[in-house]
Amino acid sequence: MESRPKSALEELILAILAPGVGPGLIIAFNVTVVALLLFLVWMAVVGVGASHVPIFLFLATGLLLSVNWFYAILTATENAEEEKLSKNK
Secondary structure: OOOOOOOHHHHHHHHHHOOOOOHHHHHHHHHHHHHHHHHHHHHHHHOOOOOOHHHHHHHHHHHHHHHHHHHHHHHHHHHHHHHHHHHHO
16 A cells, blocks of 8 residues: 655644644644634624623633643643653663
8 A cells, every 4th residue: 555645734633633732733723713813803893792702802812822821831841851851861
């Protein structure tokens, strides 16, 4: 069986479905939440659901910032552990 090169979409899907938290999942999450934020900004400009949109904007922004902060702390901790293990060898 010949192995064909994977497309960028296939690579992204495989990265999202891989166990654990990886860069592919974080990129997909960021793209999705930024699309949500753009849609909410559009709703605010148009004036649809005027009372709810600022609350949703606040919640979506908080979600985006908190997940990225957690991922940064997670990767920093993993890198520190790997560095500690490599020094012990």
